[in-house]
Amino acid sequence: MIRLFAALVIAIATTAGCTAPAATAAPAPAATNIAEVTGTVAPGAVVSLLPAGIQVPMPEGPAVMDQYAKQFVPGTLYVRVGQPVEFRNTDALGHNVNAHRRGTGATMFDVETDPQQKYVHTFDRVGQYDVTCNEHPGMQATLVAADGPLATMSDDRGQFVLSGVPPGAYRLLVTFEGQTVEQAVTVTGPRTEVRVAP
Ligand SMILES: [Cu+2]
Structure with a gap:
């Protein structure tokens, strides 16, 4: 939405007769640098994403x-x-x-x-x-x-959402009733749906 708004402002400035080259005013296209990770697990589970191969301080x-x-x-x-x-x-x-x-x-x-x-x-x-x-x-x-710091709880239907996740390779840990299930997840923007093995 913000990028769309910025594009509209530039379009309006250009049509208003601004002589500045459009190239200098246009923002660099922003790469999608955060993703939302969603999925369905057991209700009331603790869900964590840990960057693969990195110890988060x-x-x-x-x-x-x-x-x-x-x-x-x-x-x-x-x-x-x-x-x-x-x-x-x-x-x-x-x-x-x-x-x-x-x-x-x-x-x-x-x-x-x-x-x-x-x-x-x-x-x-x-x-x-x-x-x-x-x-x-x-x-x-x-x-x-x-x-880890990227963590949430699944809701009554077992759905979870983790926002603001940088794309990359992760370990997804799901803990329910004291048991933790782990699987590898590759996060790509803007939305990654995780299928968690039962
Ligand atoms: Cu009290």
Whole structure:
């Protein structure tokens, strides 16, 4: 749409009698440099794309989920497996924070968080975790631990969309109920539909 708009502006400028050579005003044709990757897998799966043959560096510093105004902020947080996560309490009142693995219900931790305190946990498995506060039943959040920074969850129908993916060779990892299936994917723009082997 932006390129179309730019082309229209140039066309209007040209027909208005502008004497500048059109070649200097025309933008270089932009190569399609990002793609959308879609597909269908099991509902509620964690889907990650990892560049083939490259170790994506871990982000500097921890991921952060805050407890503020009796809410978890953000309500959905993606982190990397092995990346420390700080659960902060910037409220003036005490909270609790606990995380349970979705599917099995296994407790990851269950701790009190006093005002201005924090608790740090590092998730060591891919999965979705339900984060709640025992003291305030309305407080809930979802944390997704994934293998890489390009990650999402499939919806109720198993469909997923990963946007802003540079074309190239990738490993697609789909984790469902603790099991991870991997397959090679070549991403080409602007839209790559992935058929995931059952
Ligand atoms: Cu609370």
